[in-house]
Amino acid sequence: MRYHYLFFLFVLPLVIVSACREEPVARQEAPDSLLQEAPAPATKVSDPIPLPKTGAGSFENLVADFESKDRGIWQKPNMVISLLGDLEGKTVADIGAGTGYFTFRMVPKAKKVIGIDIDQRFIDFMDSVKVRLDERYRDRFETRLAKADDPLLSAEEVDAVVLVNTYGYIGNRVQYLKTLWKGISPGGRVLIIDFKKNNLPIGPPDQFKVALSQVERELLTSGFSIDKIDQDALDYQYIILAKKPLKPQKNTN
Ligand SMILES: C[S@@+](CC[C@H](N)C(=O)[O-])C[C@H]1O[C@@H](n2cnc3c(N)ncnc32)[C@H](O)[C@@H]1O
Known part of the structure; x- marks a missing residue:
């Protein structure tokens, strides 16, 4: 039991810090049927989905799940991050950051990365990793405890937002996206x-999943434009890259 605790306190943060370094990820071949999302039944933009509970299971189990060894194979984090383009000089928010699986991988590339979550346990976990970051990177990272309906970004604070495996946990998503909009600089990106x-x-x-078509509609309704949709690059997940247009269109806040 004591060794179990030591693993989460000392060993796992070291594993996460070392994971921030660039490593080539092995290509995993998947059957074609896995690469396309099955057609979703027609839903309206406002249709709710049952919200999954993030607190289910022990915290240690959640950490082990988010940081599982095989995740690099199917998650391809470096490829995912590259979709945001050159992050030099940019501020990025990772909303629903969890253990910081993406947050810490972006820190060496960006001016600043904000790891946002509504669960204090993940905020504490990321802060415990922060002290082990290379000194050069420590000031580029901060955590932020947000509200379920508001990521608590200040006006145009960030140039890019990442939401991985988190979108379905958000309640009134169109309203959330409209709030998020205010925190993004014109031309800024949202990667879901x-x-x-x-x-x-x-x-x-x-x-518990939100269909790709629904995410797309909700982004458009909130005033974002869609830059890219990819259902093939990741075996289990879709990718959608949206943009806050340089000239605001019809975002009615
Ligand atoms: C499945 S985890 C994904 C963690 C991380 N993005 C990853 O891919 O490893 C979902 C995370 O979203 C957080 N979360 C849930 N609802 C949220 C909300 N409304 N705003 C911000 N974070 C939220 C949870 O606390 C949890 O850490």
Whole structure:
């Protein structure tokens, strides 16, 4: 039991810090059926989905799940981060950062990365990793305890936002995106990655997932434009890259 505790306190943060270094990720071949999301039934923008509970299971289990060894194979974090383009001089928010799986990988590339979560345990976890970061990077990273309906960004504070495996946890998503909009600089990007609906071996049950088509509609309704949609690059997840247009269109806040 004592060794179990020591693992989470000392060993896992070291593993996360070392994971921040660039490592080539092995290509995993998947059957074609896994690469496309099954067509979703027609839903309206406002249709709610049942919200999964993030607190289920022990915290240690959640950490082990988010940081699982095989995740690099299917998650391809370096490829995902590269979709945001050159992050030099940019401020990035990782909303629903969890253990900081993406947050810490972006720190060496960006001017600043804000690891945002609504769960104090993940904020504490990321802060415990921060003290082990290379000194050059420590000032580029901060955590922020947010509200479920507000990421608490100040006006145009960030140039890019990442939401990985988190979108489905958000309640009134169109309203949330409109609030988020205010925190993004004109021309800023929003990268949403979530699990395809297809009863896949990895990810939550289908009823907790938001269909790609619905994410797209909600982004457009909130005033974002869509830059890229990719259902092939990741075996289990879709990728959607949106942009806050330089000239605001019809975001009615
Ligand atoms: C499945 S985890 C994903 C963690 C991380 N993005 C990753 O890919 O490893 C979902 C995270 O979102 C957080 N979360 C849930 N609802 C949220 C909200 N409304 N705002 C910000 N974070 C939220 C949870 O506390 C949890 O850390």
